[in-house]
Amino acid sequence: MSQRLIESESESGTDQSEVRDPSDGVKNKLEDYTRRLSQLGLDLDSDSNSNSNSSSFMVEEAQKQKTVDHQLTKQGTPGGKITIRFQPIGAISAVRPAACKISAEQHFSAVVLFLKRRVKVDTVFCYISNSFAPSPQQQVGDLWRQFKVNDELIVCYCATVAFG
Structure with a gap:
């Protein structure tokens, strides 16, 4: 009523x-x-x-x-984690193991910080599939959904600016 x-x-x-x-x-x-x-x-x-x-x-x-x-x-990742495969560009040391898992909710700045600590450098430049540098505020899960290759996010990294 x-x-x-x-x-x-x-x-x-x-x-x-x-x-x-x-x-x-x-x-x-x-x-x-x-x-x-x-x-x-x-x-x-x-x-x-x-x-x-x-x-x-x-x-x-x-x-x-x-x-x-x-x-x-x-989706496709146990526990909300995604796989990132690291590929070095130029004369920077390779990360071992080359692939790791990270929470999909993490920001890309966490990946950059991880690489800085692992490679022991002050500055690292990261690119998604050798094509663009994502924003540090971008969520890793969003990047993975848009640019994954074989259910992995390919992150290339170097000590100097490689592209652009």
Whole structure:
């Protein structure tokens, strides 16, 4: 049962008190929106029930997409960890072992810090698959999902600027 509001004389600007249904405002807005769309030739369904059904469908689809995105972060990796394979460029020492695992939620700056400590240098330049240098704030899981090769993220590193 819908709740009804009583509008007094001062609120409505009329001499009589009237009873108003709160859903009337929403219906009026939907009708106005539909009228504007029809003027533009973009008329959707004229039935307001189908409009509300499509709105709830879009909300449900957005929630499903969030769930799928969250699952993709950890997909293919046990415990939400991804594999990074390190490849040296130039005259910098190689990291042993060449592959390691890191949490998908970690920022790329953690990878850079790991390499600095492991190779014992003050500065290291990292590139994803010999093509670009990611932002230190970028999440490793996002990079892995977009640029993985054989379920590994290839991180090339060197002591001097190699590209760009």
